Amino acid sequence: MDKFTTITGVAAPMPLINVDTDMIIPKQFLKTIKRSGLGVNLFDEMRYDDDGGEVPDFVLNQPAYRDAQILVAGDNFGCGSSREHAPWALLDFGIRCVxxxxxxxxxYNNCFKNGILPIALPQEQVDRIMEDARNGENARITVDLEAQEVWLTDGSRIPFEVDSFKRRCLLEGLDDVGLTLEKAPAIEAFESRMQGERPWV
Known part of the structure; x- marks a missing residue:
């Protein structure tokens, strides 16, 4: 998993509430177990019309937001079914922070396991970031996980809080496998000891 320390880039404004995981990645794209290749179908039913053409008004189809790394969304984002394909699709598109x-x-928890930083803030602060994001390529927002701050275009900073363990995992690029591998010496020592004590097992 890639480390997350600081990112600076364009933020895409999506002021919709109750965006569920089926909206993020529709069910027909859940056949794969690969984490790559899903970005093209992110928000598929909103991004494309019935003929497969792009919907010009959808935010991620607009030139200013095609390379957005930050998504500013409405309340209750990621509700619905527990599909891990949702953060996979966001990450494959290039979104590193919501x-x-x-x-x-x-x-929320699946995001951390896949290298995405979800930041929960009071509505009025999200509204400030959303307003900044509406300036498109003229607005470069910075998210600093080490300092736990969002920096707006005008230089103002909005602090946020993240669980210390989840923060460490993102900063060090540790998913569940990586966390297990940190214990490899202890696991190997245990297995070696058990082989001596219980060779029949």
Missing amino acids: IAPSFADIF
Whole structure:
């Protein structure tokens, strides 16, 4: 998993509430177990019309936001079914951070396990970031995980809080496998000891 320390880039404004995981990545794209290749179908039913053409008004189809790394969303983002394909699709598109007033719990935790930083902030602070994001390429927002701050274009900073363990995992690029591998010497020592004590096992 890639480390997350600081990112600076364009933030895409999506002021929709209750964006569920089926909206993020529709069910027909859940056949794969690969984490790559899903970005093209991110928000598929909103991004494309019935003929497969892009919907010009959808934010991620607009030139200013095609390379957005930050998504500023509405309340209860990631609700619905617990599909891990949702953060996979966001990450494959290039989204490394989602800022919203609240998140569904399973989606929130899945983000950390896949290298995405979800930031929950009060509505009025999300509104400030959303307004900045509407300036498109003229607005470069910075998210600093080490300092736990969002820096707006005017230089103002909005602090946020993240669980210390989840923060460490992102800063060090540790997913569940990486956390297990940190214990490799202890696991190997235990297995060696058990082989001596219980060779029949």
